[in-house]
Amino acid sequence: MAKVTQQDIAKVLGVSVMTVSNAFNRPDQLSADLRERVLERAAKMGYTGPDAVARQLRSGRTNTFAVVFEERLSYAFSDPFSVAWLAAFSEVMERKRASITLLSVPAADVDALVAIQDAAVDGVAGLCGDQPAMARARERGLPTVYCTRTSEPGSEQAGDYVVIDDYAAGFEVGQYLRRLGHQRVFLLAGAAYAGQPPMKEYHRGDLDTSDHLRISGVLEGLGGAEVTIIPMGTNSSTAGRAAGVAVLDRRDRPTAVIAVSDVMALGFMDACRQRGLEPGRDISVVGFDDLPESAAGGLTTIHQPVRDKGRLAAELLLDPQRPDRRIVLPHELIVRSSTHPVA
Amino acid sequence: MAKVTQQDIAKVLGVSVMTVSNAFNRPDQLSADLRERVLERAAKMGYTGPDAVARQLRSGRTNTFAVVFEERLSYAFSDPFSVAWLAAFSEVMERKRASITLLSVPAADVDALVAIQDAAVDGVAGLCGDQPAMARARERGLPTVYCTRTSEPGSEQAGDYVVIDDYAAGFEVGQYLRRLGHQRVFLLAGAAYAGQPPMKEYHRGDLDTSDHLRISGVLEGLGGAEVTIIPMGTNSSTAGRAAGVAVLDRRDRPTAVIAVSDVMALGFMDACRQRGLEPGRDISVVGFDDLPESAAGGLTTIHQPVRDKGRLAAELLLDPQRPDRRIVLPHELIVRSSTHPVA
DNA sequence: TTGTATGCGTTATCAG
DNA sequence: CTGATAACGCATACAA
Numbered sequence: 001m002a003k004v005t006q007q008d009i010a011k012v013l014g015v016s017v018m019t020v021s022n023a024f025n026r027p028d029q030l031s032a033d034l035r036e037r038v039l040e041r042a043a044k045m046g047y048t049g050p051d052a053v054a055r056q057l058r059s060g061r062t063n064t065f066a067v068v069f070e071e072r073l074s075y076a077f078s079d080p081f082s083v084a085w086l087a088a089f090s091e092v093m094e095r096k097r098a099s100i101t102l103l104s105v106p107a108a109d110v111d112a113l114v115a116i117q118d119a120a121v122d123g124v125a126g127l128c129g130d131q132p133a134m135a136r137a138r139e140r141g142l143p144t145v146y147c148t149r150t151s152e153p154g155s156e157q158a159g160d161y162v163v164i165d166d167y168a169a170g171f172e173v174g175q176y177l178r179r180l181g182h183q184r185v186f187l188l189a190g191a192a193y194a195g196q197p198p199m200k201e202y203h204r205g206d207l208d209t210s211d212h213l214r215i216s217g218v219l220e221g222l223g224g225a226e227v228t229i230i231p232m233g234t235n236s237s238t239a240g241r242a243a244g245v246a247v248l249d250r251r252d253r254p255t256a257v258i259a260v261s262d263v264m265a266l267g268f269m270d271a272c273r274q275r276g277l278e279p280g281r282d283i284s285v286v287g288f289d290d291l292p293e294s295a296a297g298g299l300t301t302i303h304q305p306v307r308d309k310g311r312l313a314a315e316l317l318l319d320p321q322r323p324d325r326r327i328v329l330p331h332e333l334i335v336r337s338s339t340h341p342v343a
Numbered sequence: 344m345a346k347v348t349q350q351d352i353a354k355v356l357g358v359s360v361m362t363v364s365n366a367f368n369r370p371d372q373l374s375a376d377l378r379e380r381v382l383e384r385a386a387k388m389g390y391t392g393p394d395a396v397a398r399q400l401r402s403g404r405t406n407t408f409a410v411v412f413e414e415r416l417s418y419a420f421s422d423p424f425s426v427a428w429l430a431a432f433s434e435v436m437e438r439k440r441a442s443i444t445l446l447s448v449p450a451a452d453v454d455a456l457v458a459i460q461d462a463a464v465d466g467v468a469g470l471c472g473d474q475p476a477m478a479r480a481r482e483r484g485l486p487t488v489y490c491t492r493t494s495e496p497g498s499e500q501a502g503d504y505v506v507i508d509d510y511a512a513g514f515e516v517g518q519y520l521r522r523l524g525h526q527r528v529f530l531l532a533g534a535a536y537a538g539q540p541p542m543k544e545y546h547r548g549d550l551d552t553s554d555h556l557r558i559s560g561v562l563e564g565l566g567g568a569e570v571t572i573i574p575m576g577t578n579s580s581t582a583g584r585a586a587g588v589a590v591l592d593r594r595d596r597p598t599a600v601i602a603v604s605d606v607m608a609l610g611f612m613d614a615c616r617q618r619g620l621e622p623g624r625d626i627s628v629v630g631f632d633d634l635p636e637s638a639a640g641g642l643t644t645i646h647q648p649v650r651d652k653g654r655l656a657a658e659l660l661l662d663p664q665r666p667d668r669r670i671v672l673p674h675e676l677i678v679r680s681s682t683h684p685v686a
Numbered sequence: 687t688t689g690t691a692t693g694c695g696t697t698a699t700c701a702g
Numbered sequence: 703c704t705g706a707t708a709a710c711g712c713a714t715a716c717a718a
Contacts (some may be wrong), residue, residue: 003484003694003695005694005695005696006695006696006697007695008697013706015705016704016705016706017695017696017697017705018697018698018705019703019704019708020708021695021696021697022697022703022704025696025697029703029704031703034703046484048483048484048694049460049483050460050695050697051694051695052461052462052463052464053399053405053694053695054400054401054458054694054695054696054697055461055695055696055697056396056399056400056463056549056710057396057397057399057400057694057695057696057711057712058695058696058698058708058709058710059696059697059710061398061697061706062463062711063461064444064463072433072434072437073429073430073433073436073437073443074429074430074431074433074434077420077426077429077430077433078426078430082552083420083421083426086416086417086420087416087417087421088417090415090416090417090445090447091415091416091417094415094416094447097455097458099444099445099458099462100416100444100445101407101442101443101444101447102433102442102443102444102445103442103711104433104437107713109497112440113438115390115440115442116394117393118395118398118406119395119442120395120396120399120405120407120463121395138389139391140392141346141391142634152697154716167384183712191476199703255699268718293412298694346711348710348711348712349711349712350711350712358688358689359688359689359713360689360690360712360713361689361690361712361713361714362687362688363688364712365688365712365713368712370711372687372688374687374688377687379687393710393711393712393713394710394711395696396710396711396712397710397711397712397713398699398712398713399694399712400695400696400710400711400712401693401711401712401713401714402693402694402712402713402714403694417688479711573696617694659711678693
């Protein structure tokens with residue numbers, strides 16, 4: 001059987017399509033009696049209410065917002081930082097009865113950009129930086145909000161954002177370690193530098209990631225210390241644990257290790273303890289983000305307001321009139337027990 | 344400026360709308376030269392590719408599937424069981440380049456059902472049972488798949504499903520504890536029985552949840568043991584910890600405690616240890632689900648194949664031709680160190 | 687290879 | 703209070 005439409009009902013009932021439409025959407029536009037008849041007939045004919053897509057086309061709004069991820073979605077669900085952001089974002093959306101569409105648009109996969117084209121949404125947000133997917137969305141005329149700064153301030157693209165100053169955050173970390181006297185530091189980088197060997201010299205990656213800004217800041221803050229950057233290829237506690245091999249099992253072990261994220265830092269701390277090394281006594285460890293579990297683990301880190309990022313991103317999308325649309329939130333160096341002065 | 348459409352381009356170029364459409368979707372349907380001209384012109388006019396919604400209306404497909412949750416979305420992201428399911432589900436969807444829309448439809452909130460009406464999707468899945476939202480989706484003619492059996496087998500609704508036999512699982516747990524000699528057991532129930540006092544007598548709740556089947560099974564399996572059911576109101580480790588108060592801080596402490604989920608059971612184990620009680624020595628604890636962390640924690644539990652549930656749910660939605668659409672997956676009692684015979 | 691007519695299902699507008 | 707008409711933007715079927 002073909003799909004029943006308002007037209008069919010109208011025909012059977014001998015009324016206009018408009019009357020049927022009104023029966024569903026604007027009860028005040030027709031007599032209660034007629035409305036009753038329409039609804040009853042509709043039910044009898046197996047009509048199930050206005051078609052969502054048709055209505056969207058007509059109204060020009062979908063009441064749905066996309067969240068894009070550079071990674072596979074399963075990563076988005078497993079990374080605590082991502083989950084926290086998503087929770088805050090979704091709370092705002094739920095309150096406004098808007099729904100959320102998840103889009104995975106790996107930077108590598110050019111084909112995936114069509115997902116942006118084909119998404120029936122009113123706007124796009126991402127915990128990520130201003131990646132190609134965001135630009136594509138804007139080309140479509142959609143509002144966008146990104147939550148990680150990847151380019152130098154000033155070279156801003158067109159999109160709105162809610163970020164922290166990752167460069168400054170990195171700088172504070174570097175400066176802090178320098179003041180503690182650390183002269184040999186290893187830096188665990190994330191996904192952007194996949195496949196590259198450890199680097200003594202830092203060249204800005206061709207990918208503009210927040211790693212880049214954090215790393216630049218750290219290097220600057222550390223001044224002349226000897227720094228080795230280890231590209232882990234992925235941002236996970238597994239990667240952090242794996243870093244134990246590359247960092248701890250060598251003669252010239254560094255006195256401090258900085259990971260570009262807490263998940264990685266916490267994984268690395270596990271690796272330390274497994275080898276009988278206590279962070280904050282035998283080696284210093286610093287992370288970024290300040291996850292809930294970081295407090296329990298005693299990890300010195302940069303706190304950033306994840307939930308505010310998620311909440312504000314949602315609010316910016318929902319309210320195009322909101323005045324301040326380029327937001328830089330504060331961050332803070334939280335010193336815990338995982339760092340110590342060099343003897 | 345108004346939105347640029349294919350019609351506008353066609354007019355300017357003096358070709359038909361169809362040619363413009365083809366230039367974007369079927370390059371083989373027109374000369375490379377003309378196509379080139381169309382695309383160039385389109386770009387110049389600020390046309391950004393076919394409109395997603397219009398295309399969906401025309402084609403009748405959205406390539407998007409909804410996932411419904413009975414809880415707030417933030418819960419969906421924080422519960423490990425839910426996250427595992429979602430990860431598996433999304434992996435299949437990603438592979439087929441389909442996207443996912445998240446819908447929160449609390450059972451209590453009747454208004455939320457409109458979210459189902461207004462969702463532009465090709466199908467609906469849920470980790471939940473065959474709740475009203477699912478029925479609503481089917482009324483709309485959408486395929487549905489649910490992943491938790493809530494009714495007795497035989498009283499099946501119309502939807503497809505991927506479940507385990509929760510009653511049997513419960514029975515095995517009860518039987519196991521009975522054989523260990525446990526005569527006084529407390530049962531921590533989840534969300535369904537919110538607000539109710541502890542129950543000595545079990546009446547099937549008016550909500551058909553998997554709790555119901557598990558609980559019935561447990562009671563049956565335990566035979567004549569004295570069972571007290573404590574409705575925790577929510578399914579979280581916090582609730583499990585909170586149960587410590589209701590269970591451990593009393594004279595007639597039970598010899599065994601069963602939680603309807605591992606998260607809760609693990610939380611309860613924390614509460615035990617906080618009071619100096621060691622699960623598996625001073626008290627027996629059993630859960631359901633077998634999360635990864637349950638193995639580490641030594642929790643005796645029912646293993647169920649979460650990832651298979653998610654994967655199969657996605658496959659059923661993506662392939663309406665797939666033959667077996669009512670799937671009951673195997674479960675298994677995994678005995679670990681949290682249970683022991685009564686002295 | 688290109689064009690024409692038409693429908694997808696709904697709702698705004700405006701006239702009765 | 704009710705109805706006729708015209709979009710919304712695109713793509714299928716078929717004709718040229």
